[in-house]
Amino acid sequence: MNGPHDLGGQMGFGPVAPETNEPYFHAEWEKRALGLTLSCGAFGAWTIDESRHAREKIPPAAYLSASYYEIWIRALETLLARHGFAMPEEIGAGHSTRPAPSPKRVLTADLVPGVLAKGGPCDRPVATAPLFAVGDRIRTRNFNPESHTRLPRYARAKTGVVEAVQGGFVFPDDNAHGKGENPQWVYTVVFDAGEIWGEGADPTLTVSIDAWESYLERV
């Protein structure tokens, strides 16, 4: 979707503000927000792609004024309600008032080291051979779905070169919407800045994205 999250090339946000000796967390609730997000992800009720889409569906004004942990919490509340684990009125009241479904897993403290060390690999075999090879010139498709996609707006309908065939991966545009993993080949595709930004682009700059095969067309 063309949401507030798709920030590449937007202007007006001011300078980057790096913080000297930045702490990992700026408030206690940020620690809990991290832990809650990971703990609820362990339910196995939704995918990382569905959670990303829940974050980008936050209304633009709220998204752009929120800290990232606030974005996580807003999206987590959406996911918990959608899947029946906790309703907004319960969170408003601060107490459970109705039963929840049983998740596939409850992340207890003893499971944490193993779960974090294992992660969630999303490479998958793809039945067909890659359509593109290193060095191929490709053009990215021009589409504007209301659903989830990982092809940023700035890189649509642009001509670039395949630099690497990275393997087969779960296709987020389907997986975010419960349509299955439907893995595709992923390619690193590199563009000259002039192709993306046109007049005045930095002539020394190239930008790459990692693109699923169905984002690409042969030139």
Add this chain to the structure above:
Amino acid sequence: MSAHHHDHDDHHHDNHYSDMQARVRALETVLTEKGLIDPAAIDAIVETYETKVGPRNGAHVVAKAWTDPQFRTWLEQDATAAIASLGYTGRQGEHMRAVFNTPETHNLVVCTLCSCYPWAVLGLPPVWYKAPAYRSRAVIDPRGVLAEFGLTLPETKKIRVWDSTAELRYLVIPERPDGTEAMDEEALANLVSRDAMIGTAIAGAAS
């Protein structure tokens, strides 16, 4: 900005943070009452990223790449396995790629669409990495962004920006600073900042 205005902003900031504190506490209470989460698991997650998984992991990878040509080759060919051989695996490090700065090219990593970041080697991302200013400008004005980090590259140096749009996670291997030939791996690792492994700094420079 006037002092008054500044006070107002801080006040707003404090209110917002206390609102979030209450909202997140309520959420944790509801989920705990339902038996869906274990508050001790949250403590364990936080402790992991405060004390165990952070940029020292990545600095170890870089220092080894500088001192061990075989390891460097392995990083080029299969970064996930090479990094795992040092014990760094898992969440947001499942599919690693190492990108090497050279005299000709400087690499910079961003996630314009969200906050993708190589947790297994760098830990949790800093706030600026997840905020709109960096995510919007890294792909169109990287030199301007780097200047805000105090880094000015030669005008002729090529810049390659890696937008982490899929599940590959990128670690920048900075150039080894001159005059470090006599240093061992541990001393070299101390020259490698988090920002040097994102690409907003170079090794051996303050960040």
